[in-house]
Amino acid sequence: MHNTHRRTFLQSAAALGLAGLSAPLIAAAKIKPAANAALIVVDVQNCFVDGGTLPVKGGAEVVPVINKLSTAFENIVVTQDWHTQGHASFASAHPGQKPFSSIKLAYGNQVLWPDHCVQGTDDAALHKDLKLPTAQVIIRKGFHKGVDSYSAFEEADRKTATGLAGYLKQRGIKTVFVSGLATDFCVAWTALDARKHGFEAYVIEDATRAIDLNGSLAAAWKQMAAKGVKRIQSTDIEVVA
Numbered sequence: 290m291h292n293t294h295r296r297t298f299l300q301s302a303a304a305l306g307l308a309g310l311s312a313p314l315i316a317a318a319k320i321k322p323a324a325n326a327a328l329i330v331v332d333v334q335n336c337f338v339d340g341g342t343l344p345v346k347g348g349a350e351v352v353p354v355i356n357k358l359s360t361a362f363e364n365i366v367v368t369q370d371w372h373t374q375g376h377a378s379f380a381s382a383h384p385g386q387k388p389f390s391s392i393k394l395a396y397g398n399q400v401l402w403p404d405h406c407v408q409g410t411d412d413a414a415l416h417k418d419l420k421l422p423t424a425q426v427i428i429r430k431g432f433h434k435g436v437d438s439y440s441a442f443e444e445a446d447r448k449t450a451t452g453l454a455g456y457l458k459q460r461g462i463k464t465v466f467v468s469g470l471a472t473d474f475c476v477a478w479t480a481l482d483a484r485k486h487g488f489e490a491y492v493i494e495d496a497t498r499a500i501d502l503n504g505s506l507a508a509a510w511k512q513m514a515a516k517g518v519k520r521i522q523s524t525d526i527e528v529v530a
């Protein structure tokens with residue numbers, strides 16, 4: 290009796306083309322960010338798009354993706370790279386050095402960049418098409434003249450906190466979804482530090498763009514995977530339009 294039922298079911302399933310039923314159902318399940326999740330929008334500023342001082346290829350393309358994603362989140366954190374004049378991460382601050390080379394500073398290796406995202410300039414302003422009216426906090430980073438800060442959590446000396454971990458913890462946030470610019474620097478360091486501080490962390494790949502300097506993008510993904518950062522696409526998230 291049992292076998293007959295089973296065979297009938299299998300035949301029906303085959304007839305309906307449902308042989309691989311479970312796999313597509315799992316693949317189609319979308320992530321619905323909970324009330325204790327936050328979207329972190331990293332450095333979507335004029336400096337990092339075409340026309341800016343340190344443009345990331347395709348940087349502006351993340352703007353509509355992030356605007357759409359934002360409606361799925363109750364909590365949104367925005368970051369801004371926010372440097373002093375003559376900042377230690379600027380090649381111009383080190384005689385004889387050129388942008389995109391590396392030097393050793395007191396806290397370790399530092400890639401040298403063109404002057405970018407100087408405090409209070411239009412270049413450092415958020416991209417004009419970024420529409421995040423419900424964002425609750427803006428974390429500015431890289432404002433200590435002698436220390437860079439790719440991460441939204443900790444400066445490059447790996448000691449000085451930005452305050453973001455405390456802010457998120459005091460608000461009961463457990464999971465962060467990281468988007469923005471650039472994938473292999475500020476996004477990756479932010480996601481890695483989120484893990485370090487005990488948060489579940491996702492990077493939404495198509496909501497980021499990379500600089501990819503000397504293989505930095507592949508290295509960043511590898512490092513993130515090793516630390517348990519989950520790599521997803523914006524279409525994996527349930528967005529109610």
Ligand SMILES: [Zn+2]
Nearest residue numbers: 370378406431
């Ligand atoms: Zn910077």
